[in-house]
Amino acid sequence: MILARAEELNVGGPFYKMLKDLSPGVKISITRSISIAFEQYMNKINWNENQFDYEAFMGEWKEYLNKSATWYDKVSNDIKANSEFHEELAVKINETINKILSEKPKKEQNEEIERLQKLTKTEYDYSCRAEARFVIEKLTRELKSSK
Numbered sequence: 001m002i003l004a005r006a007e008e009l010n011v012g013g014p015f016y017k018m019l020k021d022l023s024p025g026v027k028i029s030i031t032r033s034i035s036i037a038f039e040q041y042m043n044k045i046n047w048n049e050n051q052f053d054y055e056a057f058m059g060e061w062k063e064y065l066n067k068s069a070t071w072y073d074k075v076s077n078d079i080k081a082n083s084e085f086h087e088e089l090a091v092k093i094n095e096t097i098n099k100i101l102s103e104k105p106k107k108e109q110n111e112e113i114e115r116l117q118k119l120t121k122t123e124y125d126y127s128c129r130a131e132a133r134f135v136i137e138k139l140t141r142e143l144k145s146s147k
Contacts (some may be wrong), residue, residue, distance in 0.1 A: 018079060018088055019088045019092065022075065023074075026071045026075065029070055031092065033061065033065060035096055035100060037060050037063075037064040039100070040055065040060060061093075074088070095103075100129075102132070103129040104128065104129065105126065105128065116139035120142050120146070122142070
């Protein structure tokens, strides 16, 4: 469901024309900004897939770009205004989200969540590494607030 809206924008395939001409540091920063904004947005909606709204996520990402992204000022206004660049960014966003959602939780995360769930007498479903981080933070806060 989360990717359904993003996949509609997957128009450029894996062959980037404009993105490939950017410096490696800028490309890494673009990916990092997408990842950070996506995780922040998902945390904000408690990783509830039913509440996912692609436009709201894009708003979160744009806000992150304006406040925190170092790469945004390094890309010329001509490139940023180019529709092909936006199409390539849409593909990059889709790929980045897909990668985040497909990263399985680490063994240590699974063990920590099990331990915390026993202590808090709760049970949470999670499916990826980023969501597992969220669950660990949430359970840790619940445990601290119950003391």
